Amino acid sequence: MPDKIPADSVGLVTPQTQHFDQPLNFVCGRTLDSYDIVYETYGTLNQSRTNAILICHALSGDHHAAGYHSIEDKKPGWWETCIGPGKPIDTNKFFIVSLNNLGGCKGSTGPVTNNPATNKPYGPDFPIITVRDWVNSQARLGDALGISQWAAVVGGSLGGMQALQWAIDYPERVRYCVAIAAAPKLSAQNIAFNEVARQAIMTDPEFFDGHYYERGVIPRQGLMLARMLGHITYLSDDSMRSKFGRELREGKLNFGFDVEFQVESYLRYQGRTFVDRFDANSYLLMTKALDYFDPASEYNNNLDTALAPAQANFLVVSFTSDWRFAPARSEEIVKALTHNRKNVTYVEVRSPDGHDAFLMPIPQYIGVFKGFMERIEI
């Protein structure tokens, strides 16, 4: 619990739920007849409705991007560094909408939700979802909130991919687009890591082909392994070295298979705590959405053509030590935007913190981000 809520926080927030009865068609060919989207808002929508920002979350994120749900909360939302009064996404200026994506496990319709057709959780029968599907569902949410155009769509990692897809699919609805630590598509290595994570979950004997809810179990070990592996790719070799080095937890080698190095202890802790807050079927869906994202694939693998329809002004940010989505991947996006003579600001931020840097209060990053957001006319 924070002693008191910091002055630069949005403070206490309450998630809201929007119900939709209009069927949503997915790229995979399936349809959801009705669904809920859970979201939070920060700041105030102006009368002309021109100051709305959409926040898109990353793989294990959710709608709770800023503030606290209760005074007892130990931690604020996941992007507290960037959302709040005086911060880059300034609640004194903007009205911010942050949602839990469909297929997630924090209240929006997903595998854990009861399927009205069967009166059991959707589980593995939830449609395979793509970034485009998310963007379509987010457009519906915008409609429901009376927001016909976003001042900006903003996201990091998988969230940045959603921001790009918005600029492509709804060019007239996005004035500014911020894609941080993203990539125009996953590399074979990225897919390979996702596949190991999926195999860890799916070969867990408690997975039961995704029907584990009915049995009152969860594929704990598999999800734990997936998260441990993910964590390695979020950090850099350097940041792990400076955080953990080869420090021994008990100061000496024990010649056994219990935790010996601090990094082992950290990873096991990350794995264990994740299992209590995330659903394995949702994790599988999120990794698939990552694998499938590839807007250029519809245009003969030409990213220039894919991005041609965009009308937004772009901010693209990468981090020097991010090896999951390295600066070279962001540069592919910047190059394609530049070929299209789009207005794009690009910055490669010096940071030892790997992919996770996008969540951190790095002065160069915050400065550029804030400067860009201040330029948005509302």
Next chain:
Amino acid sequence: MPDKIPADSVGLVTPQTQHFDQPLNFVCGRTLDSYDIVYETYGTLNQSRTNAILICHALSGDHHAAGYHSIEDKKPGWWETCIGPGKPIDTNKFFIVSLNNLGGCKGSTGPVTNNPATNKPYGPDFPIITVRDWVNSQARLGDALGISQWAAVVGGSLGGMQALQWAIDYPERVRYCVAIAAAPKLSAQNIAFNEVARQAIMTDPEFFDGHYYERGVIPRQGLMLARMLGHITYLSDDSMRSKFGRELREGKLNFGFDVEFQVESYLRYQGRTFVDRFDANSYLLMTKALDYFDPASEYNNNLDTALAPAQANFLVVSFTSDWRFAPARSEEIVKALTHNRKNVTYVEVRSPDGHDAFLMPIPQYIGVFKGFMERIEI
């Protein structure tokens, strides 16, 4: 099966077993009263016994480094590219000894071996082994074969670490030392990957705390995951891109969790086949030996001091795209050797093939390696 055995192969080889009855004390404090070491030899020991080369294997390697066990073999030994007549480790000049390390699963005493004290496999009770222990056991093998000094000790990856430890612990017994794609110690990231692999194995419900032999099962899924993960770290992002890209196995997305991308198919195959040829307890031991290797730790983390006793001439080789043990890690070794005014040749080989490059016939690599080995006087 090769149509016929190639002329530059050592041809058909037969493993041999050396039994030891003199107790071997391990760094962990435990002792093996008796043990076997399985090894192969290629070439002929000269009368003065000055032409012997010791090959040390990497994590999943074994004694079968070159040639064929039978005319039916589909593949030769794991280092066929570098061992044979006219190759860098030239069987026309050298007598080569290649062993399966203790703790392994290819015939040398290890977890699968019957423990005479219990009449059950050692399993998880096999002593935790370190690189130093291996080197001590290899010295005993040298004694048994009448080899008081190696013309060279040679290894890649974990094998390179053994070569370095030889040069430190038995300086008078190593004239040349070749450490390829090695590192002076693992980084936190390296340990982290090992830890995920270990957790995959140890949390497999068929692991039974390592006592799976008695139950007639193996921790198949865990070992498969460990191998899939290992494979990602052996390849580079670039080599995966050129091997697999984002190629779809069936040419289209299927929106399901079966294999879609070629890289998934490759990894699953690698995982599945590994399970049939490697023991999970051995895998755990090998990763621990990697984690523990850190010769500088005994000298206030001063690698210069650790390497000071060495008398060998060194060849150190790294590969540009190796991110498991990057060139910078080899340069730490070279720097420490140079500070000690040792005779050291260093080459950073241009290669897109990642860590696995050390097994490949890359002309620059083979050329430098061959040139170095030709300089060895016998």
